Amino acid sequence: MSRLSGTASPYLRSHADQPVAWFPWGEEAFAVARDRDVPVLVSIGYSTCHWCHVMARESFADPTIAAIINAHFVAIKVDREEHPEVDAAFMAQASAFTSNLGWPLNVFTLPTGSAFFAGTYWPPQAHGGMPAFPDVLRAVARAWQEKRESLEETGTAVRDALVALGQQGGADDVSAADVAAAARALIATEDAEYGGFGTSGPKFPIATALQFLLAEGVDTLAPGSRDVGSFTLRAMRHSELFDPVDGGFFRYATERDWTTPHYERMLVDNA
Known part of the structure; x- marks a missing residue:
């Protein structure tokens, strides 16, 4: 057996x-x-x-x-x-x-x-x-x-x-400069035309990155963070990644413009 x-x-x-x-x-x-x-x-x-x-x-x-x-x-x-x-x-x-x-x-x-x-x-x-x-x-x-x-x-x-x-330390060791540097690094990879990060597919709804950019105080440390996060969310909402029947987002899109999604769901993404 x-x-x-x-x-x-x-x-x-x-x-x-x-x-x-x-x-x-x-x-x-x-x-x-x-x-x-x-x-x-x-x-x-x-x-x-x-x-x-x-x-x-x-x-x-x-x-x-x-x-x-x-x-x-x-x-x-x-x-x-x-x-x-x-x-x-x-x-x-x-x-x-x-x-x-x-x-x-x-x-x-x-x-x-x-x-x-x-x-x-x-x-x-x-x-x-x-x-x-x-x-x-x-x-x-x-x-x-x-x-x-x-x-x-x-x-x-x-x-x-x-x-x-x-062993290098936890969240208590993260400085405002570290937060600003991380946000700027994300902003630098933004797809300014279609939203998201990177200019080639596949493209994922990286929930943790978006949460970070939209978190309170991050935009003050790295101006533009909230705009990048909001633009990506709007792009996802009006794309094929969004399910118009049941709501929520599919796992990822195979193309840069969020088209041709893989029709599987991740609870962690949607939560």
Whole structure:
């Protein structure tokens, strides 16, 4: 019986019949990795994630690809809505390896849990500049066999850097100058024509950034902050990102002008 078939998460249960020997999140998987002396593949997704389901259908349901995973890794499937703390921790680690963060998030770790490589969606065959997922798996497995010391150093360095970052202080250490600099940095990336940040798609409704620009006192420190935030909200409201039937916003638009949205909802965005 699959280890995922009895889990509480519908997302995990949707992977229960796949040929990948998935573990749910927990110490057991890392203990098995230490016993087998293999790295861990932590794959994080959620039920309404389009590309999570694409990769599941293309790769994790493929017996040939599953055989590569089972032979060279211990595989863990995580529902980010069930374990947001796990997702946040691995997202932070993944940022050391790619700026293209999102889901599915696939992180390769040492048996101790420290990441040494990460990415998001990989197709089953190479295309569009993306390597094939089987080739990624084989390359990581080969590196584990031939360059393990280097991988261990990378994993340890990433872990130590995050620990050091967490020890630098909290919100009490943020000065007015820090707030002004952060706001100006956001303003500098504004798409003055269509709103939002950056001038190429896809474009997301980055709620935390907008909240920051509209927060009380920020506009005083960095004039123009409120105008940038308000302009983006108005642009989103009058675009295809907004659902005219049920209200609220879709996850993101694939084009710079907020058109061609991905029709999935994130409670955190809409809240």
